[in-house]
Amino acid sequence: MSIEVTRLYALLLLPLLIGFLYYTTRKYKVKNKKGKSVLITRIIIFLLLTLALCDISLKINLKENSTIYLLDLSDSAKEFKGEGEKLISEAIENSPRGDKSAVIAFGENTAVEQFLTKNRNFKDATAIPTKTATNIENALNTALGIFDNQGGKRIVLITDGEENEGDMIKAVPSLKEQNVALKVYKINKQKQDEVYVEDLKIPENINLGEEFSIVVKIQSNVKTSGKLSLFSGREKKGEQQVEIERGTNTFVFKDKQLSGGFKDYKVSLSADKDTETKNNEYIAYTNVRAKSKVLLIEGKPGDAGGLESLLKASYVDYKKITPISAPRSLNELNEYKAVITCNVHKEDLSKEFLDNIEPYVKDYAGGFIATGGEDAYALGEYKDTALEKILPVNMDMKGKKEIPEISIVMVIDHSGSMSAGDGISKLNLAKEAATKAIDNLRTTDDVGVIAFDDSYDFVVKMQKANDKNAIKKSIGSIGDGGGTSIYPALEEAYKAQKESKAKIKHIILLTDGQDEFHEYDDLVKKLNDDKITLSTVAVGEDSDRRMLGILAEDSKGRSYYTDTNTDIPRIFAKEIFLSTKVYLNNRTFVPKITGNHSVLKNVVEDGKMPNLFGYVGTSKKDKAINVLSSDEDDPILSLWQYGLGKTVAWTSDMSGKWSGEFLTWNKNLQLWRNIVDYAITNYDGDNSLKITQEGNYAKIEYTLKDGEKAGKVTGVYNSSQGEKGDFNLDEVEPGKYETKVKLKDFDFYNFNVRKEVNGSVESSKSSALAMQYSKEYKILQNNENLEGLVNDAEGSFIKSAEDIFKGKIKNEASKTNLTTLFTILAMLLFLIDVAYRRLNIDLSKVFKKLGLVKLKSKFRKRSEKQFELKKAKNKGKPTNENSKKIINKAKVNLESDNRQDSKEDSMKKESIEVNKEQKKIVKKESSKSKNTLDTKALLKKKQDRNGREV
Template identity: 50%
Template sequence: MTLEILRPYALIIIPLAIVFTFVMTRFMIRMTRKKKISVLTARILVFTFLALALAGISIKWKIDTTTTMFVVDSSDSTALHKDEEEKFVKDALLQKPKKDKMGIITFGSDSLIDQFISKNNSFNKIETKPVGTYTNIENGLTTALSLLPQNNKKRVVLITDGEENEGSAYKIAPSLLEQNVDFKVYKIEKPQGDEVAVDNISIPEKINLGDEFTVVANITSTVGTSAKVTLYSGREKRGEMNVELQKGSNKFVFKDTADSGGFKSYKVVVEPNKDTEVKNNEYSSFTNVQDKPKILLIEDKNGEASELEKMLIASKMDYKKINAAAAPRNIEELNQYKTIITCNVHVESLNKGFLNALEPYVKDFAGGFIATGGDEGFILGEYLNTPLEKVLPVYMDMRGKKAIPEMGLVLVIDHSGSMSGGNQNVKKIDLAKDAALKAADTLRDVDELGVIAFDDQVTWAVSRQKASNKTEIKKKIGAIGIGGGTTILPSLEEAYKSLKESKTKIKHVILLTDGQAEQSGYDPLIEKMKKEKITVSTVAVGKDADTKLLQGIAKKAGGRYYYTDENTNIPRIFAKEIFMAANVYLNEREFTPRVVSNHQILNGVLVDGKLPNLFGYVASSPKETARVILQSDEEDPILSVWQYGLGKAVAWNSDMNGKWSKNYVTWDKNLKLWQNIINYTVENYGDESGHVDVKNSGSKGEIKLTTKNAGEDLTVNAVVMAPDSTSKEVKLNPTSPGEYTGSFDMKQTGVYMVSVRQNKGDQVLAAINSAAALQYSPEYKISTQNSSLDKMLTEMGVSYIKSPSEVFSGDLKAVISKTQLTPYFLSLALLLFFIDIVQRKLNISFKDLFKKRKEDKKLQEAVEPTVKKEYVDYEKSSETPLETEKHEEKDSKDKKSKDKEDNKLDTGALLDKKKNRYF
């Protein structure tokens, strides 16, 4: 331990202060000698402590404790070497001196504390798991330096494969040297196996429709091997070649033609004969194909879109017609088209990818959507509570004054032995149960549902009850099993009895069977049903069903008859039948549509304000912000439109196959009407007002908009669609005049679609689309160059260590700990200065204060018995004779004791002395 004086010349103040203080005593005329000495001493000490404080005196001593921080690489590239890393740390800790401390940090892209700094040598395994998609050595070392205590010798032991792909370890070298850190690195040696990786692909950023272009794939290999290289555009294979890969870099060129517009993703996949890691065998990119608007026609049954197709051909519009089963499956495929038209398409015919992507396609990417009706469209096509309903300008169900009253429904389902048959490995009874489950989901909570399962006996699988308890109802439906023979009449009789007691306005029975049953006895029951306004629809399953009987029951009971030899249609039939039972959705009658709104769609269409008659439509309810252009004679929407986000949607509630619209098919203004409808959805916000640049930086996507629409009232948001079709909205903030930026997480490999919109209040000024691609983690790249870690060690003069025994070897540069005494000297000077003021200004002697305190204590002890006696005398005045006698005896004893005490202390004299002192 040594003493350090930073400014020794400040100590000259001490003798000067002593001389000055003695000179000042000449002016202390009124002070006693004793007080002068006290003041003189205090002042000399005050000046002495101030001089010592100014001198900057500190105590220094050497630190003999070392803190070692293990920084362990836990990225994906070292995952197979975790055991080696743990063993290295364990073996090293066996040689750690007991007085030293240690801690453990793991890192990948981020850094985590695996073990806090302590003297404890116990270590079993690495518990933490940082994000392993990147190796950021810089982050790990920075975290270690921030945790190392300042008053210890410092050692950092880095355990890594050195394959840094984020940050730069080289930046930390100055900090390590400045802080005298003993820096040691143990490198994980990974044997280079047979490895093939797609390094990148290059593709033009923008191309025109119809142009031929090249896609160049760069593939790196550590071994010579044969492989198959395939180029995909979306889900479509665009090229394939069998190649011989050479060790090192390989380049292959594909040619393709831009046959559709919009942003298109491309992916190269390599399948080598020799390989170790498959995650780096594919690489994605994209291009923007500039083209004129293209229309997609989707039909469920052949011929449904024929009339619209003729009009598109006559209008010389670019279009493509497909079956619903081939509908696009993601936002990228939808964005190839400016408008999509569905012609009487049932929702179950569309894939989930299309349904999930439809809303963002219209709302965020400015797509157009037109839905036409028919017996499989709108509510009859089960659009209720689907993305189709969300995008369209109409609600599927009836609302307001046209709301459907409560319904009582009884399902009479055949579960005889023949229902165990079927096709496609699916039993008919299972499909019947699925249909019952769908019926339960379709009904509202205010409706009632009962389920009868019949064979040669009648069993209530679900007693008629409110459909609100769907969980319990579905559980009971699921328990229906296979039975014996078939008898229908008793089951219908049971359904009649139950519905007769129901208070619902609509009462309906759905009978499903695949077999034969009683041929007579139905008419009296049907007549009773008619009186109770109970209707019956029948479903014949397969050619063995008694179709004549079932047709007759449905016709006489006011219901509908269905036949299906495709068992998978059964659930769809049940759902449709529930809506048909309400007798309000399907309207098959002649009427003249009425114009209720003047709109650009009617420009050049109306002749004397008249339109041809229609022969049917599917009823729905207009949404609050929708614009109804045409409506039926019952005020149901026929043609309605609205703006949905950036895009536009149109609902045509009649058909376009000529069944209900035969007068329109031959009408000379029909072409103009549909040209106007399609052009309305094609109109879009241009991208002349700015430019969007999207780049990926590590696991982040960076969006930058440069726009002419700058201003305080401009808000900019981006919608990002991930490869799995999930979307997220990102706010872009102004960073400079006309420039807005934001970022988003990129966790999935593939192409991210980005739509940036500029808003001023509620008005959308512009919408611009772009994209970005995220590849496999650089952890899986084939390393071909030295890392920044090698450069860092070379410049620091540090080499790799080879074994755990080297961790605690070598002498560390001594660390000197220092404690500044200045604050303590200042505190003492301040205290003594305060005491000096108190003595001089208040004329108080601390010695007299202590003496006075002792005298007061003695006085209190003397007066206390007198006060106590006076109190006792007062108490005696209200005592009983017996209590008085007891107190007198006690007083006698107290008096004798007092007399003895008087001989020791003159109380009166003390009282007089106290009085004189205060007055």
């Protein structure tokens, strides 16, 4: 135990205390008992306050120590896990009794397996840290935060020392400050054959069509053969069979790019002798400088004919492709300033295109223009897709043209011939078509499904389409049947629709055969009388196309023939919308100008516009701008800003079927120049964007020109595999903003950073990052850092569990600060002093009442007699009778006093008992007297009362 005084200079106040004591006693000559008590109390208060100012702590050395085991579970040390667990288990089991132990697993981060405890059992590590990096600095700092402030501290670090994040040397000052004994068990890994791609060098910027070199650097600790493959996006650019020597190897590819934008490259290595494959790929990118380009996607040949002519006349650099060739990655989309679709059905576009079109517009300022036709908008199944989300129009009709309740009955042939088909049967396609049609119904709509062969069955009885999964399950249960009998099934569908209360009633008939019965006139009349429409789908050459066509025409429906099975699902989905007669509008009208916008600049002369002959029905979104409308106020040309980008909806076509007069109008060229210019947003300024990799993080640096200020700087990122996120940048100096974003995968990432002022985006910048595999998978030999840590921290390397507890460990004492105690005592004495002086409390009477005076006197007398006895004994062995008499007398007196004390205590107890008995008797007599009638007193009270009444 020891005492620690932090402010020793405060003890200089003690001479003042002594001087004050001397001066007071000499000047005031305090003689009475009260004055002496006040003086002594104040001296003690002054002394306690002085001690409180000294900041005194009491330190008690403890024998228990704490040991924290840090186990490296990163991928570079993964094979040592079992051996490391065995070492820790043995060490904890044999640790000194009373010691505490903790276990922390680490890689890139830490995972506490066991907090400090005296439990001596440890089997294996179940905590799982991130294994793709090694950060020893972070592990040491975590351990330092877990230690308590009692006993000695010891850290046992079990690692290969190959740190690739953080800097373990930075933890040395903290280790020394806390007197931590560091023990390091270095993992000695067996040498394995290892080959990896260390670097891929590409020029940062290249010109369109320019040939450039791609340099691949490979490291190896073994001589072997292998194959190098080079890819750019989905395209394979080259392949080489290579001989790899020990050390550094360099190989070169050549390439050129014919389109602009960021181009990612990936090299892949396959070696005959190799252990770790995670380091066999490397990514890089280059920026191809090219003129702004527009992508034109044509649904069917001729659908983009009119628009293509306009683009050529406007000298717009464009590329025309089919839907199946549409870009499948965000990086491919970012090659273009805008994308235009001409009568493109959703089913013809890839899922990857639909997944990336929204971030392309919203986050990377891409433009999107959709033009109409019978395969676009609602008829192209845009509803509830990314296309509907980014366009300024809804696929559902709203307001006065909102669709009333619909009732649909699907009549499906499941005869034996329907089981035929190339790869997939016609019946399965029919069931898929019915399922798709269900998706386009609302929960308020009615639906029924009849399956027929030579008889029929109501597979889905008429019901609301609110349980779509159950309806689809029933449709899926339709099996193969026998012959073909159409009329009875069709008649049953009519009966079901006649009972329906829906405003729109429609039947869809699908068959691949022929029916011997051809007398449908009475059924057609019934359908027309009850305003029920019928559409037919003839599948294959064996179907009765003529009869089915007449039946649909007479029943005010549409007839389809398909010999390509893939058309069947699309037909059914489209029929749901066509049955309403509001989506497909074939009529002549003059568009109305409903909004004043820059796209009409130099276009309108005296308010005159040419005719249109049709369009697809949509409804305007709330924040969109309607520039042109139909004669029924449906949108023809609508536009809006979506995120950073802008989108345009032209609901008529561009093939000439509906827009023939528009395409020959002398102002149409200016109109479409304005539309394309509007869609192509240019936010690029003189601001700079730099993105670099730091470990598993992307460091983003955004610098504004001339140190200008921004209200807010934000950004987004997207990987080629679909990972995405957003972030905010912090201003680190005037006009410079930075942040770090943790990325999960080895991949190519697109970034966009934008500057906002008053909530409006003023400028933005795009860039990219090729995120490489972690340095964890490189051949590293960081032994120097580990040895430096041990030397600087005055630690030691160990080879076994027994070495952990060898050597001295600085014992951290338990420290208790006494400042608060001294302060509280001083305050209590001060209150007693005030009470003693102000309230004239006689402390002797208080003590006497509490029995403390007698106790003090008794204690003093006994002490005096014990002292006399001790004094007599200390004179030595008695040599005469006189000394023996003195000792005996002292013993007798002491025994007599003890008996007297005992007798007094006994008498006191008896006195207390007697007093209790007397009190009981008095109480009893008093009670009796109360119960006895006092007639004299009652008579007197009565006389007094009579006198008052008189």
